Amino acid sequence: MIKSLYIDNFKSLVNFKLELTAFTCLVGLNGAGKSTVLQALDFISQQMRGDIDDWLAQRQWQPGDIGSRLTAKKNIDITLELQSQEHGLIEWTASFNRQSLRCTAEEVWCNSLRILKVEDGEFFINKTKKEGVRLEKNTIMFDYQGSILSQLKYEQLAPGLQALKASLVNIRSLDLLSPEHLRQRTRDSAGHLGLGGQKLSAFLHEQGSDTRQHLLTRLQAVYPQLASIDIRSLRSGWKHLDITEQFAQKALKTPARHVNDGLLRLLAVLSQLVSDEQFLLFDEIENGINPELVEFLVDALVESEHQVMVTTHSPVILNYLADDVAKQGVVYLYKNAQGATQAIRLFDIPSLAEKLHFMGPGEAFIDTHLTELESEIQAMDQQEGTDASAL
Numbered sequence: 001m002i003k004s005l006y007i008d009n010f011k012s013l014v015n016f017k018l019e020l021t022a023f024t025c026l027v028g029l030n031g032a033g034k035s036t037v038l039q040a041l042d043f044i045s046q047q048m049r050g051d052i053d054d055w056l057a058q059r060q061w062q063p064g065d066i067g068s069r070l071t072a073k074k075n076i077d078i079t080l081e082l083q084s085q086e087h088g089l090i091e092w093t094a095s096f097n098r099q100s101l102r103c104t105a106e107e108v109w110c111n112s113l114r115i116l117k118v119e120d121g122e123f124f125i126n127k128t129k130k131e132g133v134r135l136e137k138n139t140i141m142f143d144y145q146g147s148i149l150s151q152l153k154y155e156q157l158a159p160g161l162q163a164l165k166a167s168l169v170n171i172r173s174l175d176l177l178s179p180e181h182l183r184q185r186t187r188d189s190a191g192h193l194g195l196g197g198q199k200l201s202a203f204l205h206e207q208g209s210d211t212r213q214h215l216l217t218r219l220q221a222v223y224p225q226l227a228s229i230d231i232r233s234l235r236s237g238w239k240h241l242d243i244t245e246q247f248a249q250k251a252l253k254t255p256a257r258h259v260n261d262g263l264l265r266l267l268a269v270l271s272q273l274v275s276d277e278q279f280l281l282f283d284e285i286e287n288g289i290n291p292e293l294v295e296f297l298v299d300a301l302v303e304s305e306h307q308v309m310v311t312t313h314s315p316v317i318l319n320y321l322a323d324d325v326a327k328q329g330v331v332y333l334y335k336n337a338q339g340a341t342q343a344i345r346l347f348d349i350p351s352l353a354e355k356l357h358f359m360g361p362g363e364a365f366i367d368t369h370l371t372e373l374e375s376e377i378q379a380m381d382q383q384e385g386t387d388a389s390a391l
Contacts, residue, residue, distance in 0.1 A: 001307050002167065002279060003089075006079040009068045010043065011036045014340040021329045023302050024309040025317065028333035029370050033341030034311040037333070038175040038281045041309070042195075044078060045171035047094065048164075050150035052101040058195060063098045070339055074098060084163045087111070092164055094147060101145045110160030118148050126158050167278055174268065175283035179261040182268055185238040192277070197268045201241040201256065204271060205231040215270050222296050223263060227251060261288040266297065273304045285310040286317055295320045319362025326361035334374055342377075349376060 181196030
């Protein structure tokens with residue numbers, strides 16, 4: 001599980017720090033940077049996949065778009081901590097150059113042992129020898145984008161590097177999820193839905209009938225009339241999604257282009273919860289979902305074996321969180337006087353912590369004027385500074 005993220009010079013994220021839990025929910029005013037955090041994690045994942053050009057093209061961005069306008073720095077600096085059950089604490093630091101589209105400097109530490117270093121056109125990678133572990137020097141003789149780990153062969157990597165790469169490659173963002181994309185026919189999915197869910201039909205086809213039956217069973221808890229989820233493979237290779245509903249003695253088959261938005265979104269989200277991805281990112285998770293189905297959706301996300309991050313504007317989402325989950329996982333984002341996004345656990349703010357004694361998380365959220373929180377947070381920072389000076 002990814003424990004913490006530091007990123008500097010990515011859009012509004014300047015000297016930005018975020019502690020993560022199994023379920024993290026980002027809240028805040030419009031423009032606070034919630035979507036930007038999801039984009040940053042997707043950017044970090046792409047470092048391990050390589051091909052930054054393609055990632056930028058998918059988002060219709062230019063390299064200059066990802067840098068912050070709040071600083072004159074050129075590189076984007078990243079530090080990420082990962083807790084691996086098998087390999088312990090792994091820390092990766094990198095400096096991404098927006099001109100070369102690669103990390104020109106990198107280090108990976110596993111349980112306080114450095115196992116990778118990249119600098120000045122060379123990389124040092126650990127090799128296990130009879131006498132112990134040492135870093136072996138190599139000249140970089142190949143071109144690549146993102147992290148050097150995107151191009152090194154799996155067998156060249158120490159177990160800690162394998163775990164790091166696998167975890168970051170398996171971050172999957174659906175921050176552009178939309179019904180229009182979900183309705184599209186596609187030929188293949190390459191194992192994932194795409195940023196907007198545009199590969200849903202091919203993805204479900206590739207997952208097989210057992211997975212589709214599992215999804216059907218779960219969805220029948222809230223759509224009891226749902227009878228089947230069918231994928232047709234057309235002669236041209238396109239995959240077509242149909243939904244069949246049973247009403248009395250009549251079965252009605254509906255093509256994806258006419259299926260309601262909420263069912264399509266639930267199908268996309270649940271399909272990811274049975275995938276091999278490790279960290280799932282969803283923007284404005286409540287969009288298109290009937291309020292009566294929100295509890296079902298929230299329970300599915302919180303109980304998932306995946307690490308999950310969502311953004312929301314809805315207090316209804318928070319109201320279905322247990323207090324302990326809300327205390328640890330709900331993060332309030334805001335912008336400081338310089339315009340940089342900052343993060344604080346919502347219920348670490350004294351006024352919200354007090355309300356949680358007699359209100360649910362969602363009720364406390366809706367009872368709060370978010371525009372007034374900044375002064376309270378500033379007072380907290382000043383107090384911490386005073387306490388630190390006293391020490």
